[in-house]
Amino acid sequence: NAGVTQTPKFQVLKTGQSMTLQCAQDMNHNSMYWYRQDPGMGLRLIYYSASEGTTDKGEVPNGYNVSRLNKREFSLRLESAAPSQTSVYFCASSVWPQPQHFGDGTRLSIL
Amino acid sequence: DQQVKQNSPSLSVQEGRISILNCDYTNSMFDYFLWYKKYPAEGPTFLISISSIKDKNEDGRFTVFLNKSAKHLSLHIVPSQPGDSAVYFCAARGTNTGTASKLTFGTGTRLQVTL
Numbered sequence: 232n233a234g235v236t237q238t239p240k241f242q243v244l245k246t247g248q249s250m251t252l253q254c255a256q257d258m259n260h261n262s263m264y265w266y267r268q269d270p271g272m273g274l275r276l277i278y279y280s281a282s283e284g285t286t287d288k289g290e291v292p293n294g295y296n297v298s299r300l301n302k303r304e305f306s307l308r309l310e311s312a313a314p315s316q317t318s319v320y321f322c323a324s325s326v327w328p329q330p331q332h333f334g335d336g337t338r339l340s341i342l
Numbered sequence: 343d344q345q346v347k348q349n350s351p352s353l354s355v356q357e358g359r360i361s362i363l364n365c366d367y368t369n370s371m372f373d374y375f376l377w378y379k380k381y382p383a384e385g386p387t388f389l390i391s392i393s394s395i396k397d398k399n400e401d402g403r404f405t406v407f408l409n410k411s412a413k414h415l416s417l418h419i420v421p422s423q424p425g426d427s428a429v430y431f432c433a434a435r436g437t438n439t440g441t442a443s444k445l446t447f448g449t450g451t452r453l454q455v456t457l
Contacts, residue, residue, distance in 0.1 A: 281442035333385030
């Protein structure tokens with residue numbers, strides 16, 4: 232079982248470039264989430280999708296957009312990357328009331 | 343405003359001893375608490391959880407204690423093993439999240455179990 236798959240695993244961008252992070256889950260979960268992890272900050276919720284067709288802002292949504300393409304896939308887009316968006320990005324999925332399952336992350340550097 | 347706090351960034355424990363990781367929260371609307379374990383270059387993996395209607399939950403070597411009046415929870419690992427060396431995140435879920443399991447995470451505690 233693949234669980235939650237994130238692509239790419241690593242990416243380097245220049246300031247102002249755009250990028251879409253991909254996430255897919257094969258567990259038939261209804262809800263999906265995007266987090267970022269920064270040193271000393273823990274994981275912070277960027278956006279989430281409670282179910283197919285819905286998306287909502289989390290704690291730190293500025294500079295990001297999301298698309299819930301179908302039940303399996305939830306993408307995160309940076310339209311104009313900024314150095315402050317250098318981070319490790321984690322996608323997760325869940326079905327109520329079970330805990331979230333996480334992917335292995337995308338390490339993103341913006342120069 | 344950090345609603346979930348882990349005040350110890352790191353902890354070192356000898357193999358075989360007890361590891362105690364602590365977590366404090368400020369939001370009284372949190373009703374479900376989880377611990378995740380994270381190895382380098384991997385995503386967090388769920389370890390153990392506790393509902394606010396309980397004060398203790400045990401799973402093998404792992405026990406989580408909840409003190410609602412103090413807004414404090416702790417994770418006990420007994421006995422500690424070298425494979426337990428990882429970063430541990432405390433997380434909390436509120437009552438008003440609908441069907442989405444929105445979590446608020448602490449900043450993590452790096453546990454090192456030495457031989």
